[in-house]
Amino acid sequence: MTASSSAAPDGPKAGRSPRAMIWSRRLAGMREFWNEFRKSKSGMAGLIFLLIVIVLAFLAPVIAPDHLLDVTTLGHQPKFGPPSWDHPLGTDGLRRDIGVRLVWGARISLLVGFAATAMSMIIGTIVGIAVGYFTGWFGAILMRIVDFFLVIPSLILAIVLAAVLDRGVFTIVIAIGLTSWAGTARVVRAQTLTVSARDYVDRSRVLGAGHWHVIVKHLLPGVLPLVLANTTLTVGSAIISESTLSFLGLGDATKQSWGTVLQNALSDSAATSGYWWYIMAPGLAIVAVVMAFTMIGRTVEVILNPTLRSR
Structure with missing residues (x-):
């Protein structure tokens, strides 16, 4: 009776599959990460602001219907109107409300920021793991390719x-x-x-694990936290790059983005004509969103890096 009762608590745990145990540990790690993230005031401020911007961009057709951008129906609105109760962020040379353009522009700017960052992270992670894991001529050639892209300014290549x-x-x-x-x-x-030099990776190789198993089961989980922290910082850089390309006239002129608004302000000589709201509104929008991503990224980096957390 005593033996059966003492073995009972271990029954459910012993019956759990390895996959279930792995997911249990991952969920526990996510909860611990969120608890640490909530303690950061800067990280939470950046996350809340970013969520507000995403919600506004998602609800753009409801908040600012696209007919408000149709210049054929805006004859009653002032041209280059300063901020007012009717138009809190002013109007442009075609009588379009700057606030409406920013709400619609958030969709393109955020879409490009997330999509370009996802592509960059996928390519960078695959190439980085390959260069670090494989030695010999293959790894040397990949490393020279990486060095080439590091030396050449990325913005110049993007412009080309x-x-x-x-x-x-x-x-x-x-x-x-x-x-x-x-x-x-x-x-x-x-x-x-660093991960490749750890004992459990060497044991896996000795037991006959192939390259795919070592990379997927050991190396990829070891580098993912670093990739996650780097991703949040890269999104801000991608938004700035999109704004720069659109400002240079290399974007889609038929789509609203924050860079396109700045490019239109340049074409209308807003800086020299005193239309300060035309430049300040999209400029502050870009700065605020990039700052939000930076605060989130720094918080994630501190949580995932014990050295920074101790400091």
Whole structure:
């Protein structure tokens, strides 16, 4: 009776599959991460602001119907009107409300930022792990490719690609994603070298594990926290790059983005004509969103890096 009662508590735990135990540990790690993240005032402030911007961008057709951008129906609105109760952020040279343009522009800017960052992170992670794991001539050739992309300014390459390819949102995503992965690859390579030298990776190799098993089961989980922290910081850089390309006239002129608003302000000589609201509104929007991503990224980096947390 005593033996059966003492063995009973271990029954459910012993019956759990290894996969269930792994997911249980992952969920516990996520909860611990969220609890640590909530303690950061800057991280929570950046996350709340970013969620507000995402909700506004998602609800753009409801908050600011697209007919408000139809210049043929805006004859009653002032041209280059300063901020007022009717137009809190003023109007542009075509009588369009700047606030409406910013709400719609958030969709393109955030879409390009997330999509280009995803492409950059995927390429950088794959190349970084390959360079750090494989030795010999293959790894040396990949490393030289990484060094090439590190030496050449990514913005210059993005401008060249955007100028050669057809103009559009997809082109901007490709131009930014294909030219901004080298920094991630170098960071992932360093982390891959560190993880590869650990004992459990050596034991896995001795037991006959192949390259795919070692990479997927050991190296990739070891570098993912670093990739996650780097991703939140890279999104802000991608948004700035999109704004720069659109400002230079390399974006899709038919789509609203924050860079396009700045490019239109330049074309209308807003800086020299005293239309300060035309420049300040999109400029502050870009700065605020990039700052939000930076605060989130720094908080994630501190949580995942014990050295920074101790400081």
